[in-house]
Amino acid sequence: MTEVQVSAPTTTRAGVEVRLEDLQRRYGTVTALDGLSLTMEPGELVALLGPSGCGKTTALRLVAGLEDADSGRIVVGGKDVTGLPANRRDMGMVFQAYSLFPNMTARQNVAFGLRLRGVGAGERTKRAGEMLELVGLSAQSDRYAHQMSGGQQQRVALARALAIRPTVLLLDEPLSALDARVRAQLRDEIRRVQLEVGTTTLFVTHDQEEALAIADRVGVMRAGRLEQLGSPSDVYARPRTPFVAEFVGLSNRLAGHVNGGTVDILGLRLPLVDPTTPDGGVTAIVRPEAVGLRNVPDDTGQDALVGTVVATAFLGAISRVTVDLGGGALVLAQLPTSEAADHPAGSRVRLTLRPDPVLVTPLAVGEAAGVTA
C-alpha cells in the first residue's frame, strides 16, 4: 500500500455525538429494527456487525435518511434529524456497490457535493485535490470510474464522502466487493483517514475481522437489536451472550456442569463469566486459543481430556488443530504453527484449558461437545 503522509486537510471538523433512540422499522411482517438504541461519541468509529438480515444496513440507511423509521429518533450533534430528507442531513456515505458517477472524473466526483453547496470553482478544486491526496489518489484525479480499480473507486468514494465535511460518515460494507488483499489495505486506510479527520463514523459489516480491526466499539446485532456493544477486545473476550460468542470468532461448545459458581468441563474446573449461573448441566463456550495440547503416549488409557488429532489447518503464523475426543466430539485448538507441528494427524494428545472465565448456555437436549464457527 502506498503510504501517504499528509496533514489533516482543511476540510475536517470535529466529530459530533450521534444518538439512535429506540428505532423501529418494519417491512410488512418482517421487523428489521426492533428498538435499536445506540450512542456514538464524537469522533468515534462504531462498527455494526451481524449476520444478513439482522438490521445493520437498515440502521445505517435510517441514519442516512435513505429510509424512514416507523418510530424512534436520530439525534446528530444535539439536533433531531429524524424527519430530514437525505440531501439535508449533511452525511457522507460510502456504499457497498461502486457508486462513482461514471460521467465524471475522480476530481469531479469529489467536487460534486461541494458544487451543490455553492463552493467556488477554485476552492472546489483545492479541496477535491486535498481529499484525493488524503486517500493517496492525486495521480488518478483525472480518471473516470471505469479507468480505476475497485479499491481506487472506493477510495475516491471515501474522499467524495469526506469532502463535504459531513457531520457523520456512514460506511455500508464498503470493502465487501474487493479482494482480500485490497480489502485489508483499504480497511487500514479508512481507519487512518477517519482518525485524521475525526468524523464520527458508523461502519456496517458482516465481516467480524473487519469490525474488530477497525472499530473503537463493535455493536453485534441480532434480529433488529443490539446484542452487545463494547470494545473489540471486550466483545471477543467477554461475549455477553452465546450468540455473540458464536458469531464473533470460532468457539468450541463443550458439555459442562455448573457447581457453586464454577463449571466443570472435561474434568477441569473453570471460573464462570456469570458466577450467579444456577447449578446444573450447561454447554460451555470455549475459544480455540484457550485450548492447549500436550502429546501423550499412544497407549494412554481412556480419559475425557485425551483425544486424537484428526486434522491441522495451516493459517500462517498460527494453525488450527482438530482433536477427536471420541464419540464424534471434536475440539479446535489454535496454536502457534511451530507448536502445532509437534502434533501431527493421528497423534494422541491431552487437552489443557486456559483458566479464563467461561460463558455457558443451558444444555440442549442431546447436545454433545463440538465446534461452532
Place this chain on the structure above:
Amino acid sequence: MAEVSTARRGVNARSRRRLNVVRGVIFVVLGLFFLVPLYSMAEFTTRGAGAQAHRSLDAWRAIVSYPDLTRALLISLELAAITSIALLALLLPTLVWVRLRLPRLRRVIEFLCLLPLAIPAIVLVVGLAPIYLWVTYFFGDSSLTLAFAYAVLVLPYASRALDAGLSAIDVATLSEAARSLGAGWPTVIFRVIVPNMSGALLNAGLLSVALVLGEFTIASLLNYTNLQVAINMLGRENAGVSIAVALGSLLFAFVLLVAISVVGARRHGARTVEEG
C-alpha cells in the same frame, strides 16, 4: 496431437466461411428488400410521360411548387421535436421514480406503455376523437396538437429504449450517492442519471422522430395535415410528384436519423478519447 489440432482448425475455418456466406446472403436479400422498392420509386419519378419519353427530373422540380408540402414538412419536423422532448420530459422522471420508489408499479407502467402497440391506430382515433374536441377547445386546431396523440403512439418504443438505458446503470446507488451528497431529485435526474444514459435518450429520440415523420393514419382521420397526409393528397393530383416527395421524405428521414446518431456517437467518442 498436432494432427488433431490442425483438423480442428480446419473445421473451424470451414464453419467460419459457411457463416460468412450465410451472413452475406442475408445482407444481400435484406438489402434488395429495402432497395428495390426505393429504386422502383426513383425509376417511377424520373419516368417521362409516354412510352418513348426520356428520363426527367420534372417531378422532383415540381415539389417546390407545392407550398402546402413545405408547410406540412415543417409541421412534421416541429411535431417530431415537440413529441420527443415532451415524451422524454414525461417518461424519464416517471421511469426513474418508479424504479426507485415504486418498483411494484413497474409492470403496470410497462403494460400501459405497451398498450398503444396493441391497439390499432384506427381504434386509437375512435378514442382520441372526443378528446380532441377538448384539445381543440383549449389549444386551438393547430396540427401541432397532434403531439399529444403522437406522445401516446411513441410510448412503447421510447419506454423500452429508456428502460434499457436505466437498466444499464445502477440508478438506485447513484441516486442515493447523489442524495447523500446533498442533491435534490432534479439534480439527481439531470446531473447524474441523464448524462449516464445519453445513448438511451438518443435512441428514444430517434424512434420518436422516425415514427412521427412517417405517421399518416391518426393525422388523416383527425383531419390534420402533416407530411404524410400532404403526400397522400398530392398523390391524387400528381402521382409522380407524390412518389418523389415520398422518396424524398424517406431519404430525408434516413439522413436525419443518421445525422443524429453520428452526432451522438461523436459526442460519445469525444468523451471516450478524453477519458483515454
